[in-house]
Amino acid sequence: MKPSQFFAKVDPTPGVPGVNEMIKPPSFPKLTMMAPDGLYISSPGYKVGEQVNAMAAYQNTIVPPAGKQQANGRTLKMGQEVFKRAQCISCHAGDAFTNNRVVPSTVIGTEPSRAAALKKTGNMFGPASMYAPDTPVPVPPGAKAVAVPTGHLDPEQIKLAFAHGDSPGGYKVKGLIGLLWTAPYLHDGGVAVGPDAAKQIGIPGTLLQGVAPDPANSLRALVDKQLRQK
Numbered sequence: 001m002k003p004s005q006f007f008a009k010v011d012p013t014p015g016v017p018g019v020n021e022m023i024k025p026p027s028f029p030k031l032t033m034m035a036p037d038g039l040y041i042s043s044p045g046y047k048v049g050e051q052v053n054a055m056a057a058y059q060n061t062i063v064p065p066a067g068k069q070q071a072n073g074r075t076l077k078m079g080q081e082v083f084k085r086a087q088c089i090s091c092h093a094g095d096a097f098t099n100n101r102v103v104p105s106t107v108i109g110t111e112p113s114r115a116a117a118l119k120k121t122g123n124m125f126g127p128a129s130m131y132a133p134d135t136p137v138p139v140p141p142g143a144k145a146v147a148v149p150t151g152h153l154d155p156e157q158i159k160l161a162f163a164h165g166d167s168p169g170g171y172k173v174k175g176l177i178g179l180l181w182t183a184p185y186l187h188d189g190g191v192a193v194g195p196d197a198a199k200q201i202g203i204p205g206t207l208l209q210g211v212a213p214d215p216a217n218s219l220r221a222l223v224d225k226q227l228r229q230k
């Protein structure tokens with residue numbers, strides 16, 4: 001794949017409404033867990049949140065294609081055992097290989113700045129609320145707002161997710177399905193190694209040179225300290 005293919009230009013399709021149309025949620029101008037930038041995506045002619053929910057439902061049906069190469073059964077079994085023995089499974093657990101927890105950036109040790117990106121939302125944060133799901137867009141005056149339940153959530157996880165207060169913020173444990181297709185890795189796509197692991201290192205050595213990151217070499221860089229250091 002050439003780098004240009006990673007950055008597809010999206011032109012509006014005639015007859016299909018754009019998904020960059022916003023409404024003010026009832027919490028406006030406060031920021032909330034539901035609308036951390038204060039606004040919410042919904043187009044005229046749909047119900048509030050209908051497009052976003054439909055897109056989420058669609059994405060929940062996506063499964064990655066099988067790879068062309070398959071390691072033999074013995075290798076796969078060994079890999080599974082190492083994965084358990086190395087405690088990867090303590091975070092990458094369950095069917096999608098994530099326990100869905102946010103891990104402090106200070107613990108996970110990856111590049112920390114993105115984890116704190118939402119810190120200032122703490123100055124304007126309010127309780128989450130949204131219009132009832134049968135509310136049309138444009139939202140009519142007097143539309144009913146409903147509170148979004150958040151009382152069951154762990155307050156420490158919320159602080160971490162938004163880096164509120166003195167929290168450094170964190171990163172959510174990534175699911176590991178389809179890694180063959182998703183190099184480069186980590187939240188910033190910073191872990192990339194090309195087919196030639198001696199020379200093609202990092203984004204400067206791969207994507208910026210028109211070289212697609214190699215999934216096996218890039219994954220190796222996540223566990224091989226020397227390769228990662230480079």
Ligand code: HEC
Pocket residue numbers: 083086087088089090091092103108110111171172173174175176179182184185186187188219222223
């Ligand atoms: C303490 C919890 C935790 C443990 C233990 C852990 N991980 Fe992770 N893993 C994470 C988090 C959090 C991220 C996302 C970090 C980021 O993007 O900066 C991640 C990211 C990854 C990614 C990158 C996924 C992608 O799509 O970019 C891979 C691969 C991975 N972990 C594999 C492993 C393996 C293999 C082990 C065991 C050797 C392991 N992890 C142990 C929490 C953990």
